[in-house]
Amino acid sequence: xxxxxxxxxxxxxxxxxxxxxxxxxxxxxxxxxxxxxxxxxxxxxxxxxxxxxxxxxxxxxxxxxxxxxxxxxxxxxxxxxxxxxxxxxxxxxxxxxxxxxxxxxxxxxxxxxxxxxxxxxxxxxxxxxxxxxxxxxxxxxxxxxxxxxxxxxxxxxxxxxxxxxxxxxxxxxxxxxxxxxxxxxxxxxxxxxxxxxxxxxxxxxxxxxxxxxxxxxxxxxxxxxxxxxxxxxxxxxxxxxxxxxxxxxxxxxxxxxxxxxxxxxxxxxxxxxxxxxxxxxxxxxxxxxxxxxxxxxxxxxxxxxxxxxxxxxxxxxxxxxxxxxxxxxxxxxxxxxxxxxxxxxxxxxxxxxxxxxxxxxxxxxxxxxxxxxxxxxxxxxxxxxxxxxxxxxxxxxxxxxxxxxxxxxxxxxxxxxxxxxxxxxxxxxxxxxxxxxxxxxxxxxxxxxxxxxxxxxxxxxxxxxxxxxxxxxxxxxxxxxxxxxxxxxxxxxxxxxxxxxxxxxxxxxxxxxxxxxxxxxxxxxxxxxxxxxxxxxxxxxxxxxxxxxxxxxxxxxxxxxxxxxxxxxxxxxxxxxxxxxxxxxxxxxxxxxxxxxxxxxxxxxxxxxxxxxxxxxxxxxxxxxxxxxxxxxxxxxxxxxxxxxxxxxxxxxxxxxxxxxxxxxxxxxxxxxxxxxxxxxxxxxxxxxxxxxxxxxxxxxxxxxxxxxxxxxxxxxxxxxxxxxxxxxxxxxxxxxxxxxxxxxxxxxxxxxxxxxxxxxxxxxxxxxxxxxxxxxxxxxxxxxxxxxxxxxxxxxxxxxxxxxxxxxxxxxxxxxxxxxxxxxxxxxxxxxxxxxxxxxxxxxxxxxxxxxxxxxxxxxxxxxxxxxxxxxxxxxxxxxxxxxxxx
Numbered sequence: 001x002x003x004x005x006x007x008x009x010x011x012x013x014x015x016x017x018x019x020x021x022x023x024x025x026x027x028x029x030x031x032x033x034x035x036x037x038x039x040x041x042x043x044x045x046x047x048x049x050x051x052x053x054x055x056x057x058x059x060x061x062x063x064x065x066x067x068x069x070x071x072x073x074x075x076x077x078x079x080x081x082x083x084x085x086x087x088x089x090x091x092x093x094x095x096x097x098x099x100x101x102x103x104x105x106x107x108x109x110x111x112x113x114x115x116x117x118x119x120x121x122x123x124x125x126x127x128x129x130x131x132x133x134x135x136x137x138x139x140x141x142x143x144x145x146x147x148x149x150x151x152x153x154x155x156x157x158x159x160x161x162x163x164x165x166x167x168x169x170x171x172x173x174x175x176x177x178x179x180x181x182x183x184x185x186x187x188x189x190x191x192x193x194x195x196x197x198x199x200x201x202x203x204x205x206x207x208x209x210x211x212x213x214x215x216x217x218x219x220x221x222x223x224x225x226x227x228x229x230x231x232x233x234x235x236x237x238x239x240x241x242x243x244x245x246x247x248x249x250x251x252x253x254x255x256x257x258x259x260x261x262x263x264x265x266x267x268x269x270x271x272x273x274x275x276x277x278x279x280x281x282x283x284x285x286x287x288x289x290x291x292x293x294x295x296x297x298x299x300x301x302x303x304x305x306x307x308x309x310x311x312x313x314x315x316x317x318x319x320x321x322x323x324x325x326x327x328x329x330x331x332x333x334x335x336x337x338x339x340x341x342x343x344x345x346x347x348x349x350x351x352x353x354x355x356x357x358x359x360x361x362x363x364x365x366x367x368x369x370x371x372x373x374x375x376x377x378x379x380x381x382x383x384x385x386x387x388x389x390x391x392x393x394x395x396x397x398x399x400x401x402x403x404x405x406x407x408x409x410x411x412x413x414x415x416x417x418x419x420x421x422x423x424x425x426x427x428x429x430x431x432x433x434x435x436x437x438x439x440x441x442x443x444x445x446x447x448x449x450x451x452x453x454x455x456x457x458x459x460x461x462x463x464x465x466x467x468x469x470x471x472x473x474x475x476x477x478x479x480x481x482x483x484x485x486x487x488x489x490x491x492x493x494x495x496x497x498x499x500x501x502x503x504x505x506x507x508x509x510x511x512x513x514x515x516x517x518x519x520x521x522x523x524x525x526x527x528x529x530x531x532x533x534x535x536x537x538x539x540x541x542x543x544x545x546x547x548x549x550x551x552x553x554x555x556x557x558x559x560x561x562x563x564x565x566x567x568x569x570x571x572x573x574x575x576x577x578x579x580x581x582x583x584x585x586x587x588x589x590x591x592x593x594x595x596x597x598x599x600x601x602x603x604x605x606x607x608x609x610x611x612x613x614x615x616x617x618x619x620x621x622x623x624x625x626x627x628x629x630x631x632x633x634x635x636x637x638x639x640x641x642x643x644x645x646x647x648x649x650x651x652x653x654x655x656x657x658x659x660x661x662x663x664x665x666x667x668x669x670x671x672x673x674x675x676x677x678x679x680x681x682x683x684x685x686x687x688x689x690x691x692x693x694x695x696x697x698x699x700x701x702x703x704x705x706x707x708x709x710x711x712x713x714x715x716x717x718x719x720x721x722x723x724x725x726x727x728x729x730x731x732x733x734x735x736x737x738x739x740x741x742x743x744x745x746x747x748x749x750x751x752x753x754x755x756x757x758x759x760x761x762x763x764x765x766x767x768x769x770x771x772x773x774x775x776x777x778x779x780x781x782x783x784x785x786x787x788x789x790x791x792x793x794x795x796x797x798x799x800x801x802x803x804x805x806x807x808x809x810x811x812x813x814x815x816x817x818x819x820x821x822x823x824x825x826x827x828x829x830x831x832x833x834x835x836x837x838x839x840x841x842x843x844x845x846x847x848x849x850x851x852x853x854x855x856x857x858x859x860x861x862x863x864x865x866x867x868x869x870x871x872x873x874x875x876x877x878x879x880x881x882x883x884x885x886x887x888x
Contacts, residue, residue, distance in 0.1 A: 014610055025096065027055070030047050034047055035085040064154040068098070072095070111141070112145065115221075137259070147172060147175070148170060148173075155212050155216070159602060181661050202229075203233050215261070215597075220233070222243075261337075288311055289302060289309075313584065313585075331587065337594055337595075342557070351554055353544060354381065354467065363572075365433050371394060371780075372386055387788075387789035392782040394431075405708070405764065407829070408638070408639075415451065416454060419459055420458065435467070436466055441675075442677055448484070452539070457530040468484065472549050477602065485540070505532055542558055543556060551590050552586045552589045555586045611717050611718075614719075618722075630678065630680075634648065634671040645659065677709075680758075684755050687708055769783075770837070792866070797867060807840065824855075
């Protein structure tokens with residue numbers, strides 16, 4: 001019987017890897033069936049047609065793979081045309097098994113050669129490449145294409161390319177394959193290609209490849225101008241070769257450059273230390289594991305970790321190791337490699353999570369009395385860092401998603417309005433920093449390039465801190481990369497140095513003159529351009545490497561592109577918040593995380609995106625699952641006014657990933673598909689209750705709201721993980737069905753009331769305001785959180801009130817002011833801040849929370865608030881100062 005073949009293609013498939021694997025299996029099975037039946041068999045024509053269709057699907061994919069290669073694949077096609085089905089079946093089976101084997105082969109990769117080459121030249125190159133690189137740690141094979149378009153296609157389709165060698169003399173358009181996702185880009189590039197001399201077309205292709213996959217090593221083999229190209233394109237190409245004369249050095253160069261990315265210098269240092277027979281006369285006692293292995297009580301428990309963990313432990317910096325606070329050896333190299341990998345100018349490793357990283361950046365950039373504009377839904381570490389720094393904090397409100405008790409992101413209009421408030425109040429020069437979260441816990445992603453460009457148009461001195469705790473993987477996919485802090489900062493740096501942008505700004509400045517700058521509404525509704533002669537690119541990103549990549553818990557990084565970097569201030573802040581005894585294993589995994597994403601980050605993120613989309617589709621399309629679990633898409637989580645593309649989903653079988661690519665180019669906010677919000681009110685269970693059910697089934701999730709749960713797909717999530725999660729959801733849905741069938745009338749009524757209450761919209765509170773005694777300037781919304789926090793440290797200044805007592809006090813006319821940071825965890829974003837006026841909406845939200853852990857709220861004592869007399873004394877003291885009309 002003929003095996004089914006999926007009716008899909010390279011342009012509309014969810015996963016190219018799965019498409020290739022499934023079709024090779026289908027081809028093998030169908031050829032096997034054809035080899036056993038005669039031409040007059042009832043299945044012969046149908047099966048033959050399916051084989052033809054599979055060949056059509058595989059042809060463009062195999063054009064960009066080294067194995068089996070175009071010649072061998074054509075040979076298979078010839079056998080099929082000649083009806084040599086037995087031979088074709090055996091050949092297809094061998095190909096499929098080898099392809100499956102190569103998919104799991106360690107340290108195997110492929111090199112793309114671009115340019116016109118005869119079959120004999122290709123054969124010689126492949127033989128030479130295999131001979132010179134197949135021994136030792138790495139093995140390579142070659143892929144050959146002859147056009148600009150095919151080169152970009154190959155970089156998209158082939159996930160294991162590690163290097164590209166570009167020769168002169170290639171055409172632009174592919175004869176065989178046109179990817180829809182590249183269509184709009186190629187139209188513009190073709191015009192540029194035709195206007196470019198042949199000697200400059202190789203560098204043009206190199207620049208485009210670097211944009212698409214910057215981790216891939218590039219080499220150019222040119223017939224002329226190699227010295228000039230090397231001088232201009234040194235950062236793009238690893239080496240430039242003159243014709244074939246120096247190509248004996250090409251293959252060692254490829255091996256060396258892959259080895260450079262593969263080497264993890266700090267990990268190697270720790271590994272080397274573990275092998276040394278050291279007698280330890282210094283801390284740590286656990287070092288070498290002797291204190292544990294010689295114990296009669298806990299020796300058996302050490303087996304859980306194994307001996308290597310303890311052998312690698314030390315607090316010494318000798319013997320190939322290094323100091324995190326003053327790195328000069330392998331840690332320095334490891335951080336430099338991380339900066340290169342993540343597109344930063346500087347990168348610093350942190351072993352106390354992004355909480356510590358945020359505190360480092362805040363201390364480095366903020367001085368007492370500085371104004372910081374910050375998303376109120378930022379992580380608790382941001383708020384605590386600002387309190388310690390003595391900052392004047394001006395909070396931003398994100399758009400609310402009341403149906404799901406989720407905050408979205410902060411609209412650009414809100415950011416510009418805050419800056420204009422300070423401009424009108426004469427305090428714009430005191431605004432030193434803007435802090436935003438990207439992506440949010442729920443996967444809502446903004447456009448950092450647009451945000452920074454327009455904010456710098458108003459405040460060219462402004463620095464930016466992007467909390468990318470959930471976005472560590474994003475730099476290694478071209479669609480995601482454009483919305484990362486480092487990707488956007490690099491684009492802005494290049495833009496501000498570009499003469500074309502300077503001309504655009506000059507024209508904009510003529511059209512948008514003094515009259516326009518005096519009209520706030522025009523400013524808010526006009527895409528602004530920053531003055532390239534004044535704007536400074538000062539961008540910091542803090543990332544929880546342990547969340548999205550493979551580092552151990554607490555492993556984080558700070559990435560920096562700051563044209564005014566203050567080494568002294570940052571160094572002091574780093575030393576303040578970094579232990580003198582960092583965990584060497586955490587640092588080693590940060591080093592390995594960098595190595596992994598430089599070598600296979602593109603593949604890992606591609607698979608992550610595919611797994612997430614598969615889960616979304618399976619839940620949405622299954623009648624039983626979708627009855628109880630509704631997958632929230634971009635249309636649910638990003639309001640239409642922020643979606644210029646009007647996209648409701650990012651993938652479908654007709655258009656493939658076109659909506660994903662388009663939306664991430666145009667929309668103010670987009671949704672990271674790997675964060676999957678499931679609305680669960682139909683189950684009659686709250687998010688926290690369902691979380692407990694999932695935990696009993698060995699499924700761990702973290703964030704919930706009253707009617708949602710948030711499973712997150714990472715690069716470590718396998719297809720089996722997705723399958724078991726779907727199975728567990730199905731079991732819960734079946735349990736819901738069973739309960740519903742056996743409800744009594746009273747039970748049915750109770751259940752329906754519960755469902756209605758979960759689905760009922762609950763308005764999310766906006767930030768009320770800081771109390772006037774903490775507001776240095778009543779024209780702006782910023783409050784002195786440093787002062788509020790200092791006062792809150794003294795018990796005599798505070799009292800505790802239960803929420804009901806607070807509500808009664810407010811109703812009686814009292815202004816009740818919070819003396820603590822009150823936040824549910826997860827997600828770790830505050831409801832109340834020190835110095836904030838407590839309002840009724842905040843109290844209602846607090847009562848409705850469905851999480852067990854609320855920091856800053858004592859269930860027995862209640863909320864910590866300022867005493868009325870404390871506020872009165874502070875108010876009187878302020879009135880007596882000259883700044884507030886009192887006597888000097």
